[in-house]
Amino acid sequence: MAADPAPRDRRDPRNRQEPRDLQERSVGGAGTGSRTGAVPPADAVAHGGGRAVGRWRRKSLRFRLTAVASAVLAVALVVSAYVMITVLGNALLTTIDESIYQRARETVSLADAGRLPNEMTSPDGTLLQVIDGAERITHTTTGTDRLVPLLDAGERAAAIDEGEARFLDGKPYGIPHMLRVRVLSADRGQTVIAARPFSEVQTSISTAGHVLIVGTPLLLILLAGASWVIIGGTLRPIAALRRGADEITGTARFRRLPVPEARDEVHSLATTLNAMLARLEKAGIRQRALVSDAAHELRSPLASIRLQLEVALGHPEGQDWRETAEGVLEDTMRLSRLAEDLLSLARLDERGGTPARGEPVELDQLVSQTVERYGEAVTVRISGQPDVSQPDVNRPDTDRPDSAPGSVTTGGPESGSGALTGEPEGRPIRVTGDALDLGRVLVNLVDNALRHTSAPVVVELRAEGADAVLTVTDDGPGIPEADRERVFDRFTRLDSARSRDEGGAGLGLAIVRETVHAHGGAVHLEDASPGLRAVVRLPLS
Structure with a gap:
């Protein structure tokens, strides 16, 4: 009978008109820009969100980290509380179900054996009813109705088929609690109903909920305070770094930032x-x-x-x-x-220790072309080129016609023949780098040697292992061993070379060292007895 008004309402045109009128008024209100129906524009929402993001970013890192940590903790605590209440409720419910099932099984066993006492008792407060095939209550526990079963015949049959406990409101039976009921069948058409008040479970869940409602905020506040303190302690070394950086000015160039003890x-x-x-x-x-x-x-x-x-x-x-x-x-x-x-x-x-170009450079040709401008002031010996004159290797250098100043001596053991590299004689000595920079290295070394020598400067080039070795030797006064590394510094001139007629500003050897290092090589000075020898090593291509 309750279904009759619905068809009449659907058939009544007036009932269909009212929603349409409400819809038209709602649309009209939105179209006229009313306060209740107006929708904020998208740019206003985006602008408001941008202001919120800007305010959030202006907060301190400590505040943001604490807020994020507190938010995560709050979500974790709420989820944990929900899971705890759910698990606790399920556990207590399972305990009650097992308890009433055990009491019902004991009662069924007694009923099947015909040993049911006239006055049944239940130490755990379980309510029991035994109903025979004639729908009469034959045995009950104290406090249970002896005339009206907790479940009628149909409900008992359904409960037996389900095989599980169910909830039952006890107020119609004079019990002011929700009951948890389980039904089992016995012999001779008997049925056993076992019920137990659910109030103890509700009380336990309510108590746990009250504890969580009060304790969760307190725990969250405690954890947020701990996070604030811990994050502040973690960021304290960064604040010390900031203060140290503020104290370093143009007049405090030699100060350093404080280093924390923690290895983090x-x-x-x-x-x-x-x-x-x-x-x-x-x-x-x-x-x-x-x-x-x-x-x-x-x-x-x-x-x-x-x-x-x-x-x-x-x-x-x-x-x-x-x-x-x-x-x-x-x-x-x-x-x-x-x-x-x-x-x-x-x-x-500016190049940061790298050559201007990284192209193959035939160092033997570069040396030969560079020393041509010095004429007879420089003697060159290069290994790795064809020995055109085929001189007698047993003759000393001073007796050879090709050892004259300005000549190029090749081959022979005294010049480091190409056989030292394990390659056929005549193969060029090739390195990778910038030809102009390498030529400037040789010019600086030769110019520096010519300022301190009276005899021709000897330039030698040979391949030794994986390196090309270039030496420039003069017979001048030499340099004390303690000063041989210092002369490579910029604007460094020894006392014997400070007169202006010696020339140079103390930059030649500095340029040599920087250029050689940029090409992956090394340079040093050694005693030539008499004189000084500059030795440059460059990796072969």
């Missing part, structure tokens, strides 16, 4: 930053030294030029203008060479 990521960061500061400090010292030395070197020729011009202009009538022009030109050439050396060093520093 902050320790690695502080160590890396201190290493960077050390490199910057070293680069700053080199830059200041370079500027100071360059200014000192530039001042001398500029002062000489100024003095010569002032004297010439002050006494023009007795001035030899040609001699003045020659003196000014000489100082100008010194300035030009200094500018070229500084530019070469700047380019090497």
